[in-house]
Structure formats: C-alpha cells, structure tokens
Amino acid sequence: MIEFRDVCMRFDDKDALKHISLTINDGETLAIIGGSGSGKSTFLRLLIGLIKPTSGQILIDGQDIVPMSEAELNKVRLKMGMVFQYSALFDSMTVGENVAFGLREHTKLSDA
Template sequence: MIHLKNVNKEFNGRIILHNINLNVEKGETLAIIGASGSGKSTLLRLMIGLLQPTSGEVWIKDTEISQLPEIDLDKIRLNMGMVFQYSALFDSMTVGDNVAFGLKEHTKFTSEKIQQVVQEKLKLVELEGFEAMMPNELSGGMKKRISLARAIAFEPEIVLYDEPSSGLDPIMAAKIDELIVNTQQVLGVTSVVVTHDMNSAFHIADRIAMVYDGELIAIDDVDGIKNSQDLRVREFIHGTIKPIKRRQTHVDRS
C-alpha cells in the first residue's frame, strides 16, 4: 500500500531523514516510534504528500507521488485519511459540518446521504448525537475522535495518525487505541501511527518501525521489537538511558 524507496529529506542543509526504505502492507497497522525530532512525523507528511523528499520515491499503491502536481495529489488523498496531532478541526464549524466537510467538497452526495454518513462515522467513534456541538465545547479526547470520524468519512484505504494519544489521560488514550484497532477491523484500513507511547504501540501495531536520528534502525513485529538487542531500541522502549560514567577525581585531603 505504501512504499518508500531510498528516501532522503533535508531542511536548509540539515538531514532529517536518510536513505529510508519502508513497505507498509495492505491491512496492517504499522507504528512508527522514535524520540522527538527523530523524523517520524516527517515520514508521515511525506506519505500523504504534504512534503516532498529531497531524493527518493514515495509510492501509494501503484503511483509515485513525490513529483505529482497538487491536483493529482488531491485525487490520491481522497483515498487517505489523516488524524493530526492537535485534531485540526474547523473551530467555526459544528461537529457534523467538520465530519461532512470533505464529503461536501468532493462528492455529489445529497444532503440526506451526507447526514447518514456523518451519523455512521460518529457512531463508530462513539459520539453519536454530537453533530450540533462546537469544537470548543469538546474535550481533547473528543476532538481526537471527531478528527478520526472526519478522516474515515470517505472510507479510505489508508489512515495516518500523528501522535493520536498525545496530551490525553491514560483512560482516554486507551480509548483512542481501541478506536484505531476497531477502525482497522471494521473498515479493513491500512494504518500508519506515529507515536512515542510504547503501551499504545504494543497494543495497536502489527509491526513497529523505529527511527533514530533520521535513520530507520529497526522494523519488526511487537515481540521482535520487545526483544531487540539494539541498545538504542531497548533504551527507547524501556525509557532508560545508559548510565554516565563519571570521571574519577582526586581529592587532596591533606
């Protein structure tokens, strides 16, 4: 479904991603982990065409998208949904209008059909009946769920998530995890989830990829990552760092 081939990305001469080769298979959930600034969110933006690689190829199914004009990229994106880290809802629109936005812009659905789809997607994220509410009336977790409902309104084949549980309490974070799993099972979508939450990654992912200083250093199933012998992987997933050896100093007690 997604194939990155020899992808490099630089900003102002600074290397963000180096020689990334990655496949995401149809129907799987791939979690991308790594420290802040490692390049994992940049990967996500390359996949949806919000950024272009400095070199290399980005394939969505059978189309290489890195050099496509915006009008053609928009057609590809109709088959993709994205849940942004901060939800990115339109503050001036109701919940219902937020979920319906893409349907109104890109389909010829009747008002009745759009309303039906909105109700179905809100039910899927367990917010049925919230159509008339405004985003500023919602909690952070509810906004994330509305963002997911909007992302799947087209029933896309691919859904990308950027830190979906960031800033949420543990109970709501677990709820978002369940929705990601449920969405994959109900709609059969291919999911890519950028996260630093290892509990989340272990729960939702079929495979986990780790980015370290712009390089893809590991990709394996959950058990493989848990048992990795790479010190960088082990330190990240366990939240530990190698103890610093302090320099011995001689103290003159005379």
C-alpha cells in the same frame, strides 16, 4: 501498496529522515511513534505529498508521487486517514464538519 524507497529528507543543513525504506500493504494500519523531532510529521507530510523528498522515491500502487498533480494527490489522500501530532478543531463547526473538513460532501452527525 505504499513504498518508501531509500527516502531522505533534509531541511537546510539537517537531516530529518535518512534512508527510509518500507512497504505498507493495502489495508494495513501503521502507527508512527517517536520523540519530538524524530521525523514523524515529516514522514506523514512526505506520504501525502505536502513536501517532496530530498532523495529516494515514494510509490503508491507503483506510481511515484513526486510528479503527481495536485488533483492526483487529492485522489490518493482521500484513501488515507491520518491523525497528526497537533490537530486543530474549528469551534464554528460541528464534530462531523471538522472530521469532513476539505471534503465536498459530508453528513452531519445529527443526520446519521
């Protein structure tokens, strides 16, 4: 289970997210939609621990992710699938290699 508890994110003097509280249960799918500048990418970056909230807590299975090590965060990230607003593909890689980018092992589509 993922919980956002009164999460706020501020960049310089501008609020990106204000007082976000929600629960995502195991196995649920969540779509984040909104206009440009509405905080979608900020929400996802917070969720995977790329940035830390200005205030509030983000808990995964009851554990606050803010003090997690990079190794612990990587274990959490492996359990999630995300598509950001702007994604990049590497021309020198196959589709399978692009999808598996960052994983230690992957199967080429031609091997499947």
